Amino acid sequence: MKMQADRAEGTNAITRHAPEGVIVGGVEHRASVIVPWRGEVLRWPVDSFEALDEASFDAVLALAPELVILGSGSRLRFPKPGLLRALMARRIGFETMDTPAACRTYNVLLAEGRSVVAALIFERGG
Numbered sequence: 238m239k240m241q242a243d244r245a246e247g248t249n250a251i252t253r254h255a256p257e258g259v260i261v262g263g264v265e266h267r268a269s270v271i272v273p274w275r276g277e278v279l280r281w282p283v284d285s286f287e288a289l290d291e292a293s294f295d296a297v298l299a300l301a302p303e304l305v306i307l308g309s310g311s312r313l314r315f316p317k318p319g320l321l322r323a324l325m326a327r328r329i330g331f332e333t334m335d336t337p338a339a340c341r342t343y344n345v346l347l348a349e350g351r352s353v354v355a356a357l358i359f360e361r362g363g
Contacts, residue, residue: 247275254340272355273300284361286310291320304330308339308357
């Protein structure tokens with residue numbers, strides 16, 4: 238008999254993902270978002286992978302996670318290493334995958350009790 242909940246109360250599990258957005262805590266988000274392990278889900282003003290710059294990760298840095306999962310959109314793309322300089326300087330782990338895989342991986346890490354952030358790109362008009 239399982240004695241513990243599937244997820245801790247107060248955490249942000251992604252309950253649904255689709256090409257146009259995600260549902261977190263019963264709230265639908267239809268644009269790029271930052272999903273922290275706890276706290277408010279944040280609108281992320283990155284409307285395409287190509288729009289990523291160093292400042293794109295400022296809101297992620299403010300959350301001080303141990304690990305960031307970047308959902309790069311509908312396909313796997315890797316950001317230039319220079320964009321991750323601030324994350325590396327703070328010894329924050331970073332993984333990139335397509336956005337559907339990022340959602341699944343984020344939930345696994347969340348269930349493990351990790352302080353993880355998903356930075357998910359949902360491209361407009363794509």
